[in-house]
Amino acid sequence: MLILGIESASLTASVALLQDGRQLAEYTIDYKKTHSQTLLPMIHEICRMTETVPAQIDAIAISAGPGSFTGLRIGSATAKGLGLALQKPLISVPTVGAMAYQCYGSRYLLCPIMDARRSQVYTGIYEFAEDGTFVTVMDQTPMAIEELLEKVNAMGRTVLFLGDGVPPYAARIRELAAVKVQFAPSFMARQRAGAVAALGQVYYEAGRYESAADHRPEYLRQSGAERMKDRQ
């Protein structure tokens, strides 16, 4: 089984090919160029390098959100177009969950944070059980950093933070933390399509996939206009 992983929820653009549990290729760029210009050329490149023709792809694992609305849609529309053309299913993978999944086997609580603007981060809390099972302790959600720290402080365990929310919030985290905190090194500090594809495989085997037509991003936030309307 060949899974194409796609990740474009934030600044990082990443694509990967996972064949029967073996990562054939991964291409990750953490740079300012727009995903519209990078994502498909990157997919083209990993297919070319691994002599893969698109028709060989069995499923597309897409990092579904939360994240930049535009970034999510570029990834989503790319995955939907591939799914439509290849008539293959999409696997919707929670972005924050996939970030934590790349820290496989860690004994810490895993807490990815993505800068969500408006004084919030997109975050979630995860851990790996003794038998290696990936456990969601707190589902991904937008949250103020203060509230997140209250939650992890109450858990009384060492927490590993990662994600693009670390640079702007590291000082605040150290200030508020009543538990030991760690920050992930660069190679596991951003979104990676390899983790999206690998978690996608777990979901696929559990029957959690959908048609390309049905897929939609998980924004976890309303548009500004809807928020204004609700407030009226």
Add this chain to the structure above:
Amino acid sequence: MKEDVYILAIESSCDETAAAVVKNGREVLSNVISSQIDIHTLYGGVVPEIASRKHTERINQVIEQALEEAGMTLEEMTAIAVTYGPGLVGALLVGVAEAKAIAFATGKPLVGVHHIEGHIAANFIEHPELEPPFLCLVVSGGHTHLVRVKDYGVFEILGRTRDDAAGEAFDKVARAIGLGYPGGPKIDRKAKEGNPLAITFPRAKVADNAYDFSFSGLKSAVLNYLNHAKMMGEEVNDADLAASFQHAVVEVLVSHAMEGVKEYGADKLAIAGGVASNTALRARLEEECQKRGVAFYRPSPILCTDNAAMIGAAAYYEYEKGVRHGWDLNAIPNLKLGER
């Protein structure tokens, strides 16, 4: 014999998610439009973020329906075409990413199309005899252009709006008199009950280019008229106001077009864009063209509104010229006409 060219075209530049299959640039095999107008009406205009979300939700179904109605498979398509500008960037990006992925997965060539070139090409669909050169008046919610179409895909812009597009002025005036969104068709309907000569509104001239348009002064004059009447406690006849406003817009559009016809000795005039559906504009241009022995071309209202069939028509001529876009094609919200 030349092989037939089938183009799957995708359009998502504003608030319509659309896909079509077009044969040889002129024959529409399907033309599916999923309009979001109901939701945007709640907000009194197009909300870009909502438009982009709706495109993402609907795009696959719309494309699948277009193929099904054409009775064709993706495999049978010659090329994939998509609008890549101008328009709302978030909305454009959905169609662009989708089209690129489909082209990549099927190994088909990708042709990016300018939205306004699409509107102009809508005329080719219903008028098989129409060939460049001709003059075209493009009027929509986002654009007001008087264009010389010198050849397929070769344009000279004679005039453009300096401020509001004609359709934008319709929307703003409609909102001011409580008709709601979208303003174009609502003013058109209301104006039928009113007297176009009841109120005299200014027709702005642009000093340094006689072909350029300006509608913001007219819009302000209407708003001032309303404010003044309100302050004086006078009743405003909405139908007369709508008719007089529309008359002012139409007369400016018609006079500019006729000036162009005269200067360039054009024997063909076409109209395009959402406002090209306006019944008063169509009637007046018809009349003026007839007087001058100029052939007048106008697409049916369904092809004036944003649709993908027009994108397929424009794409055909680009495809034939050898235009191909790469996997790095980006959405360009302010793409200029004739630019590649």
